[in-house]
Amino acid sequence: MRKKESTDYANEQSLFQLCERNSAISMISGRWKGQIVYYISQGNDRFHLLQQKLPNISETVLARQLKELENHAILVKREIPNTVPAGIKYILTNKGVDLVPILDSLCSWGKLYADGKKIIVPAEKRTIAIAETEVELIP
Amino acid sequence: MRKKESTDYANEQSLFQLCERNSAISMISGRWKGQIVYYISQGNDRFHLLQQKLPNISETVLARQLKELENHAILVKREIPNTVPAGIKYILTNKGVDLVPILDSLCSWGKLYADGKKIIVPAEKRTIAIAETEVELIP
DNA sequence: GCAATAACTGACAAAATTGTTAGTGATCAA
């Protein structure tokens, strides 16, 4: 559990207060969270389906990540009626659904540069007298 | 330093391989990273300016976060000529610049729900015989 | 009666991240 007297905790809280960017990042910063949200959005909405998709995750860890996503209201658990043993479905809330395209854009961003897009340092802004370049040079 | 034989490391690598979403998330998952990228994008491009903006960060930690962002090619360091003691500027690369609007959208997403947007569970998709509802009931 | 299934929880260990302390070098200003 979190130590509320630690410097780390205080720093985290002050960043959360400063801007929602920081709490948003922390909500998606678990080892498996982005992938879990993605898989649920694709219809893999059962515990055992997620385990199949993520063969290296342990039950304990999967349960923990799901619980954290639930605490952040990104998903909810629903019992499936008339199933035995009682089945549970994980459903993205509107908040979770809204997150999916943002994760997608993070994905494309990462992919673009992983696939070899050149890293450059954008030219520094200068005040250039554009007018001069626009003079037509008619011979 | 990272232990290359740990389960955690192996899991991380397999997620990175599965989808760039996961490496992208890990690139922005430091305690201060999102805020640092934002401040640099706003022109706070010097070490001491970042320290002013983030009064609770220690020099060591700031240097470490900057180094990690540099390792991920989100920013580069540049010496400022003719400064004494030698000044260093932090400049976002094109990769870093492209990240900024994604961080902004994470920010708006967080803010929307922090500001009280209701959390709902979207209605489940059903196959509904729409035709029936479209019958006009003329008395 | 025994195993299997689904979906967990608690306690603990391993590893990773974050924070702290002390020190670096070069130069200028008092």
Added chain:
DNA sequence: TTGATCACTAACAATTTTGTCAGTTATTGC
């Protein structure tokens, strides 16, 4: 010559995250 500034680094401690192991509940099928 002492102190200040800038931008760090190494070594270590505190805290947090991740992973492991064992156990739980309730029901069905063999």
